[in-house]
Amino acid sequence: DAMVIQNPRYQVTQFGKPVTLSCSQTLNHNVMYWYQQKSSQAPKLLFHYYDKDFNNEADTPDNFQSRRPNTSFCFLDIRSPGLGDAAMYLCATSRAAGELFFGEGSRLTVL
Amino acid sequence: QKEVEQNSGPLSVPEGAIASLNCTYSDRGSQSFFWYRQYSGKSPELIMSIYSNGDKEDGRFTAQLNKASQYVSLLIRDSQPSDSATYLCAVINSSASKIIFGSGTRLSIRP
Numbered sequence: 001d002a003m004v005i006q007n008p009r010y011q012v013t014q015f016g017k018p019v020t021l022s023c024s025q026t027l028n029h030n031v032m033y034w035y036q037q038k039s040s041q042a043p044k045l046l047f048h049y050y051d052k053d054f055n056n057e058a059d060t061p062d063n064f065q066s067r068r069p070n071t072s073f074c075f076l077d078i079r080s081p082g083l084g085d086a087a088m089y090l091c092a093t094s095r096a097a098g099e100l101f102f103g104e105g106s107r108l109t110v111l
Numbered sequence: 112q113k114e115v116e117q118n119s120g121p122l123s124v125p126e127g128a129i130a131s132l133n134c135t136y137s138d139r140g141s142q143s144f145f146w147y148r149q150y151s152g153k154s155p156e157l158i159m160s161i162y163s164n165g166d167k168e169d170g171r172f173t174a175q176l177n178k179a180s181q182y183v184s185l186l187i188r189d190s191q192p193s194d195s196a197t198y199l200c201a202v203i204n205s206s207a208s209k210i211i212f213g214s215g216t217r218l219s220i221r222p
Contacts (some may be wrong), residue, residue: 033210039117042199042212043155055208090154097203100210102154107185 008102021076021106023091033075035090117213130187140205147199
């Protein structure tokens with residue numbers, strides 16, 4: 001089945017130790033998104049790629065970076081995770097600005 | 112004013128009754144509206160999408176859109192315990208640049 005796959009599902013890191021989360025999709029969607037979701041809060045958009053065009057939300061911390069080497073893959077890099085970065089990170093895709101299809105998420109714990 | 116507003120709940124509904132979830136949005140030019148269901152610890156999954164005024168039915172779910180009043184609602188008929196989840200309202204803004212989520216309404220179906 002076509003889908004959005006995130007790895008790892010669970011990531012534990014130490015304060016300040018860089019982390020990379022990955023997302024791959026077989027839907028051939030041109031838009032890929034990274035959301036951060038903390039408990040009982042709405043998903044918060046960090047950035048998205050519309051084809052190769054990178055769009056960074058104004059309030060996304062510099063600590064967060066993203067790469068999209070090709071249509072199918074997208075990475076989220078957290079350069080120096082702090083305790084406040086512990087959250088579920090959701091990757092989603094869409095065709096143009098349409099409905100989102102989410103991966104299962106990567107839960108990050110920062111010790 | 113938040114861009115997309117929902118009552119956080121919890122909304123408690125007896126099994127078999129109709130659950131009614133509401134959402135208002137601030138961007139009058141918004142064109143696309145979605146309801147996502149999110150179980151605890153899981154990623155959101157699309158329940159309904161609606162693009163024009165009126166009702167759209169899919170099984171036990173009915174989405175209602177009123178653009179003049181800037182609200183969208185979701186009705187769940189014959190509520191089941193498996194419907195207990197957080198329901199997220201999402202709106203594509205008028206520039207069609209991104210999807211904005213509400214903070215979600217937690218629904219609890221009591222036996």
